[in-house]
Amino acid sequence: MNYRELAANQRGFLLRSQLTEEEIQEARETGFIIDTPPLCPDCLFYTKLNISDRTEMFYEWWLAAFPTIPPEQRHPMPYLAGSEALDIRGIGRIGSGDPTCIITPPELMPYANTEEKVTDEFIVDDNIQPTDWSLVDNTPVENILPALRRYLMTTDDFEDSADATLGAYHHGCSWDELAEVLEVCTGQWTIYETGEKAKTGREVLDQFLNEYASPATSKDEEDDYDYDEDNDW
Numbered sequence: 029m030n031y032r033e034l035a036a037n038q039r040g041f042l043l044r045s046q047l048t049e050e051e052i053q054e055a056r057e058t059g060f061i062i063d064t065p066p067l068c069p070d071c072l073f074y075t076k077l078n079i080s081d082r083t084e085m086f087y088e089w090w091l092a093a094f095p096t097i098p099p100e101q102r103h104p105m106p107y108l109a110g111s112e113a114l115d116i117r118g119i120g121r122i123g124s125g126d127p128t129c130i131i132t133p134p135e136l137m138p139y140a141n142t143e144e145k146v147t148d149e150f151i152v153d154d155n156i157q158p159t160d161w162s163l164v165d166n167t168p169v170e171n172i173l174p175a176l177r178r179y180l181m182t183t184d185d186f187e188d189s190a191d192a193t194l195g196a197y198h199h200g201c202s203w204d205e206l207a208e209v210l211e212v213c214t215g216q217w218t219i220y221e222t223g224e225k226a227k228t229g230r231e232v233l234d235q236f237l238n239e240y241a242s243p244a245t246s247k248d249e250e251d252d253y254d255y256d257e258d259n260d261w
Contacts, residue, residue: 031055032077038099039087039166040078044071045096071095071141083165086116090167093130093150094139104133107161107168109151110182113175116164119199120179120192127182131156131170172196177209186217190240193233207233 031051035042047055055061055075064074072092078084090108091099108116111126132140132150140150161168170178176196180189193206210229218225219235226232 032060035060035075035077038091039084040075041088041091042073042075043091043095043098044073046098047073069095069141081165083116083167086112086169087165087167089128090130093132093141094136095141096139097136102136104156105158105161105168106130106132106136106156107170109170110175110178113170114172114179114192114195116167116169117172117199119172119176119195121188122179122192126179129178131160172199172201173205173209176201176206177212180209180212184216187240189213190236193236194241203233210236 031042031047034046060075061073062076068074069092072088086108093106094102109129109131111122112128114120115122127149129149129151131153133156134152134154137150137152161170176192179192183189193210197206207229210232213232214227214229215225217235220239226235
């Protein structure tokens, strides 16, 4: 496979380790390698096949995390987790200060790209399973519920936490599943009506729905939430 085919399989990116110096020179002379953004790591080339979109930076981070290992040889599969796994799905309002993390098998850590500071941290897991992640826009990302739990453990913002939780519901997670995840938020925020703090995940969920979610203004919106005021769920 030549480097043009590699680039086509990698959303227009090429790793420096995938090219000889002669190929790099040729690709530059023909305009196949194009000028890269200032923050692009030195181990990664943009090519004329690259198409910018909202998920490009996630794929770039993942690809550059282990620049000497071709993507097809990364097994078990390292995957983006936490806030990135939510953001790539359009869940929540993820801020620039939220930590970037890649769940990583220990056997890949000797090849991790720590010099470029592609990620704030690698989280080593020696028991990565294929069911732990799924592909979203060709990027392996953590499943929604564990990603939400990881995100909630790194933020104390009430509105951002509520927004991400309700976003997860609209992406198919059930209220019971979310209540279980929200156990990590107990004792964090004071409930407006009682002056106390939630003691269970279900109480946190009720707090989100009562204090954050906009009241339904039509029957259609009530049906959309699928949640009754008597908390009968």
